[in-house]
Amino acid sequence: MNALATTLTNKLASLTHRTFAYTQSEPFAVDSKFAHASDVQLATKDLNVYINGAHILKNVSVQIPKNKITCIIGPSGCGKSTLLRTFNRLNDGVDGLKMDGEVTLGNDNILTANSGQLSELRRNIGLVPQRPCPLPMNIYDNVAYGCRIHGIHNRKKLDAIVKHYLNAVGLWDEVKDRLKTPAARMSGGQQQRLCLARSLAVEPSYLLADESTSALDPISSKKVEQLFTELKKDYSIVMVTHTLRQALRIADYVIFMYLGEVIEVGNAHDVFDNPQHELTRRYLNGAFS
Numbered sequence: 001m002n003a004l005a006t007t008l009t010n011k012l013a014s015l016t017h018r019t020f021a022y023t024q025s026e027p028f029a030v031d032s033k034f035a036h037a038s039d040v041q042l043a044t045k046d047l048n049v050y051i052n053g054a055h056i057l058k059n060v061s062v063q064i065p066k067n068k069i070t071c072i073i074g075p076s077g078c079g080k081s082t083l084l085r086t087f088n089r090l091n092d093g094v095d096g097l098k099m100d101g102e103v104t105l106g107n108d109n110i111l112t113a114n115s116g117q118l119s120e121l122r123r124n125i126g127l128v129p130q131r132p133c134p135l136p137m138n139i140y141d142n143v144a145y146g147c148r149i150h151g152i153h154n155r156k157k158l159d160a161i162v163k164h165y166l167n168a169v170g171l172w173d174e175v176k177d178r179l180k181t182p183a184a185r186m187s188g189g190q191q192q193r194l195c196l197a198r199s200l201a202v203e204p205s206y207l208l209a210d211e212s213t214s215a216l217d218p219i220s221s222k223k224v225e226q227l228f229t230e231l232k233k234d235y236s237i238v239m240v241t242h243t244l245r246q247a248l249r250i251a252d253y254v255i256f257m258y259l260g261e262v263i264e265v266g267n268a269h270d271v272f273d274n275p276q277h278e279l280t281r282r283y284l285n286g287a288f289s
Ligand SMILES: Nc1ncnc2c1ncn2[C@@H]1O[C@H](COP(=O)(O)OP(=O)(O)O)[C@@H](O)[C@H]1O
Pocket: 051, 056, 074, 075, 076, 077, 078, 079, 080, 081, 082, 083, 094, 095
């Protein structure tokens, strides 16, 4: 039986919707203080973020729907990345940062999570970065990295996990004969899919992506985009998109921000076809970007 799937399935019956099934035997050894996010909602309420006194996020209240792609859109500097990064506390290291309000996963307050909880939180809410950032190690070890941190060392299990997630991102056939070569030798598009495989290998429920295709060529970008649309049956995805066109192609749900405020949220076709707010209308018409 699959270590990841076994534990999570034991913990939460809701994981049975997962289609990624491979075989392992031991439970996934994490000290979980958080309920699994497939059961619970990721949300913010009256969230304010200040950096050195500047009010960066203003009373942001959003709920992230499950098994959908939520795109955060809005002009440059409006706070998209800052909002995305609050979901797994990646702003913590920013000098002069203050936050109030709530960021919650079900009943758990992300803003007050201790370091043990934070580690589990970040496993559960994975981040796909803007630029491909493979770890300075070989392809195999990149995918196995998080699993090892979470206590999986059995070679056969790791082999199965690595194969499974490289397959999930469409890389297995491309790299199966060079798993021990440095990840840095892969193309940019391959590296980004590898980073996605690394995020997926620890079985998150949410995936955060910040302009994750912006550094890729158009073909690689389309591949990653397609992957996200396939992955949403198993994951809830929050994307900051670098182009409105990309949001139009893949968003199910949209959060439109302007100057640190959430102006409009809703199903993508409602927001795109019939925006309620003048600012949204102007942004969609290209009045500013
Ligand atoms: N580390 C930081 N120090 C100071 N200001 C920051 C920092 N990070 C972000 N900001 C400011 O916060 C605002 C929102 O930034 P960001 O969330 O990156 O916007 P977006 O992703 O929408 O382009 C911007 O005005 C930016 O200059």
